Amino acid sequence: MQAPIAVLWMMGADAFQVCCTFGLTPVTPASPSFSTAPTASQGMKPSVFWRLADDIPKPMSTALMVLSIAVPFALWWIVASLDLVNDKFLPSPFQVAQALGRLWTDGFLLGDTAASIMRVTVGFLLAALVSIPIGIAMGAFASVRSLLEPIVGVVRYMPAPAFIPLLLIYLGLGEAPKIALIFMGTVFFNILMIMDAVKFVPKALLETTYTLGGQRRQALFQVITPYVVPNIIDTFRINIATSWNLVVVAELVAAENGLGKRIVLAQKFFNTDEIFACLIILGVIGFALDLSLRGLMKATCKWAMD
Amino acid sequence: MHLEINNLSKQFDTRQGPVVALDDINMHVETGEFVCVVGASGSGKSTLLRLVAGLDMPTAGEITVDGQVVTGPGSDRGMIFQSYTLYPWMTVQKNVEFGLKLQGVGPRERREMASYYLDVVGLTKFARSLPKQLSGGMKQRVAIARTLASRPKIMLMDEPFGALDVQTKETMQQFMLDLWNRTGVSILMITHDVDEAVFLSQRIYVLTAHPGTIQREVFVDLPSDRTYTIRRDRTFQDYREGIMDLLRGKAAPALVS
Structure with a gap:
């Protein structure tokens, strides 16, 4: 009971100190002034916190990033420990940690996580393999674009989960409908985003290639394709979040395992602590995927980074 | 090398109707010449160069290089654009090698040629750098090395120093002149900068x-x-x-005629 309040108080003090250190003055009520003191200059007031499209100092950035996680966590901890809410509805961080341990020792955690990751990996890899050539072709050739853009544009607005009943009818209850759902839910967005990236390849770069003796085919594979690699990685980083959503949707509807299935089971037995545990795992894995794709970008596309 | 342009016209179809960009152009460039085309904006001078490069097709007339009619782009007419057209993911060395690679030259010969031309433009030290680490003038020198490495019959330059600051521009003009004197490459350059044209060229075509x-x-x-x-x-x-004065539309003094 004492600890969380102390934590919050410390966070508050920290936040205050961060603000002061970096030049954010606390707001004080303005008092009417009749003095003939020099009037404020007409220029823009300097600020660190509110600088537009600019970096902030590293320590400030680190402090704010810590707050970003610590504040919600502390709030959760406090509300749960104040006994305002029945802990059947809002389990404490400690109870969730225990649930996590339980799921781990029972072997569910590893099995369910592996099942979900496998589905995302296969479904998204298939979508990636299909979307790269089609997206590049649509971006590079107006002809292919005219041929495919209308149909892709319509189908992508059909919500992927709406296909679940059909997928179950066509593909049964195994892995296939789940992988197909992830594939369908991401492939069209991948295609359109890659297509857009190709449109931004500078025309002069292609024309230079031609005047160096290059053929269209060489321009396509040796200029356009490497130019859009960073955009492709970025596209995947954004759309893999969708596939992570869809795998849970698929598992909520019909599955024998997976983190989505674990959540449904936990609901049946009113184990909210397990639901919380699964949500945290989902968030952490998603974030890890994001970070690893960023790492891939850093490792392979130094030329495109600032 | 003999570049000849005969009765060349180019018309663009716009929503407001057809616009004649170039009308009945006749000109030529001979081996080892440095020729400039000057004109105000709207004189179609960039269009002219694109036609010579084969990146656009003329409405009427023809362009020949050594008697061969130009029907498309090719490495015999290397082009330098105003925007720096280096491949951003390749090192300077790979950029210079790229034209040779496109033409199927083997890796060893490529490397030697690229090193030679990097030396010609004075950028050997930057062979391993990425384009984004170079200044504007250096990027343009890499582009020139890349074009020269492909051994073009003529080098086409479209306002190559237009985006550079005044000091860098002057350095680059001197560099260009020295390079031309050393290599004997034939050059057709487009510019709106009359001073630049007089400084660099042996002949100037003035466009209205x-x-x-x-x-x-x-x-x-x-x-x-x-x-x-x-x-x-x-x-x-x-x-x-x-x-x-010609560009202003006034009568020209005797020297120029």
Whole structure:
């Protein structure tokens, strides 16, 4: 009971100190002034916190990033420990940690996580393999674009989960409908985003290639394709979040395992602590995927980074 | 090398109707010449160069290089654009090698040729750098090395120094002149900068605007080993002012005619 309040108080003090250190003055009520003191200059007031499209100092950035996680966590901890809410509805961080341990020792955690990751990996890899050539072709050739853009544009607005009943009818209850759902839910967005990236390849770069003796085919594979690699990685980083959503949707509807299935089971037995545990795992894995794709970008596309 | 342009016209179809960009252009460039085309904006001078490069097709007339009609782009007419067209993911060395790679030259020969031309443009030290680490002038020198490495019959330059600051521009002009004297490459360059044209070239075609037609051909009778001090010469200034007057639409003094 004492600890969380102390934590919050410390966070508050920290936040205050961060603000002061970096030049954010606390707001004080303005008092009417009749003095003939020099009037404020007409220029823009300097600020660190509110600088537009600019970096902030590293320590400030680190402090704010810590707050970003610590504040919600502390709030959760406090509300749960104040006994305002029945802990059947809002389990404490400690109870969730225990649930996590339980799921781990029972072997569910590893099995369910592996099942979900496998589905995302296969479904998204298939979508990636299909979307790269089609997206590049649509971006590079107006002809292919005219041929495919209308149909892709319509189908992508059909919500992927709406296909679940059909997928179950066509593909049964195994892995296939789940992988197909992830594939369908991401492939069209991948295609359109890659297509857009190709449109931004500078025309002069292609024309230079031609005047160096290059053929269209060489321009396509040796200029356009490497130019859009960073955009492709970025596209995947954004759309893999969708596939992570869809795998849970698929598992909520019909599955024998997976983190989505674990959540449904936990609901049946009113184990909210397990639901919380699964949500945290989902968030952490998603974030890890994001970070690893960023790492891939850093490792392979130094030329495109600032 | 003999570049010839005969009765060349180019018309663009716009929503407001057809626009004649170039009308009945006749000109030529011979081996080892440095020829400039000057004109105000709207004179179609960039269009002219794109037609020579084969990146656009003429409405009428024809362009020939050594008797062969130009029907598309090719490495015999290397082009330098105003925007820096280096491949951003390749090192400077790989950029210079790329034209040779496209033409199927083997890796060892590629490397040797690229190193040679990087030395010619004075950028050997930067062979392993990425384009984004270079200044504008250096990028343009890499582009020139890349084009030269492909051994073009003629190098086409579209306002290559237009985006550079005044000091860098002057350095690059001197560099270009020295390079031309050393390599003997034939050059056709487009510019709106009359001073630049007089400083660099042996012959200048002056274009009028709307539509672009050749108003005058000016022979620049100045020594080929020019330095910046030549700008103070009376003759240099006469050429410059004469061409400026032509572009203003005034009668030109006798020297230029």
